[in-house]
């Protein structure tokens with residue numbers, strides 16, 4: 474018998490995050506199901522990164538609850554953290570280490586130590602076989618993203634969190650990263666990512682939540698959102714070539730005003 478708990482890996486309910494008196498996240502709630510790629514979309518400043526930071530136990534939240542793999546992230550942060558893989562930013566990597574050393578360091582930290590042969594095999598798998606002796610800063614953007622993605626999944630986490638994983642990548646690197654994200658899903662992990670790319674949301678996300686001003690304003694599959702809002706006057710007004718797209722729905726729901 475499956476229970477509701479078996480079906481979702483992450484449940485965020487009524488989340489509120491403040492920075493001083495400023496309410497960055499007011500009421501965010503969604504579930505990420507086992508083996509699902511879930512996207513958080515929203516204009517600049519909507520509260521996506523703050524939501525991810527709360528899940529990652531990086532910021533304390535003011536209200537609501539977050540359950541990850543059955544663990545309350547505030548009450549059981551160690552167990553919750555062990556269940557998640559986070560894509561580190563480039564500044565997180567030790568400047569003096571080369572790629573092989575970085576992989577050995579993180580595999581040790583995550584309790585899955587690898588010898589040099591295993592590291593080399595892994596590098597080959599992510600098309601970095603010739604880059605083992607390079608420093609992180611000497612890798613291209615696409616290579617950096619591939620390496621940080623593989624580090625995020627090194628300990629076989631239930632949920633992988635990716636904050637704008639493909640920003641700044643060329644179309645080839647972006648496609649390759651999409652395939653890698655899909656491969657993570659195929660191995661049974663769930664993925665929660667943020668993106669500003671509607672194309673990315675449609676190409677890889679099973680479901681998305683649109684966040685604005687710290688609240689979830691719509692949640693469903695990309696196609697279901699287009700179908701649901703295609704007759705909305707604001708969405709029709711946002712459409713450019715007669716055909717309603719996910720971006721039209723996004724603009725229709727969040728408005729045309731550019732955020733600071």
Ligand SMILES: Nc1ncnc2c1ncn2[C@@H]1O[C@H](COP(=O)(O)OP(=O)(O)OP(=O)(O)O)[C@@H](O)[C@H]1O
Pocket residue numbers: 492495497515516517518519520521522523524
């Ligand atoms: N450490 C902080 N201190 C104060 N305010 C912050 C802090 N981090 C974020 N904010 C503010 O909280 C709001 C939400 O920011 P957040 O980074 O979560 O948004 P976002 O949806 O990820 O935006 P973007 O798409 O631009 O990355 C913004 O108004 C931002 O300026």
